[in-house]
Amino acid sequence: xxxxxxxxxxxxxxxxxxxxxxxxxxxxxxxxxxxxxxxxxxxxxxxxxxxxxxxxxxxxxxxxxxxxxxxxxxxxxxxxxxxxxxxxxxxxxxxxxxx
Numbered sequence: 857x858x859x860x861x862x863x864x865x866x867x868x869x870x871x872x873x874x875x876x877x878x879x880x881x882x883x884x885x886x887x888x889x890x891x892x893x894x895x896x897x898x899x900x901x902x903x904x905x906x907x908x909x910x911x912x913x914x915x916x917x918x919x920x921x922x923x924x925x926x927x928x929x930x931x932x933x934x935x936x937x938x939x940x941x942x943x944x945x946x947x948x949x950x951x952x953x954x955x
Contacts, residue, residue, distance in 0.1 A: 864918045874925035884920040891945050912941035
């Protein structure tokens, strides 16, 4: 995934700071990786849906960057803006869970 600070609507300094702290231990890191994996499968099966998923993908990336950069104001704003996308991702990834 290749996004710049303008697409994320974040200052370049925030994105740069986040790059130092983007680690798999961040729970949002795993969520975004899962989303990107499912996105790749969607691209193969239904490429016309990708335009509709762009906004959710950018929002999830923005939340991860804000949390990694420890930018509390942007993190809170990003979490609020991405709530629906995060809920959909969670539901879709657990639809087949028999528990």
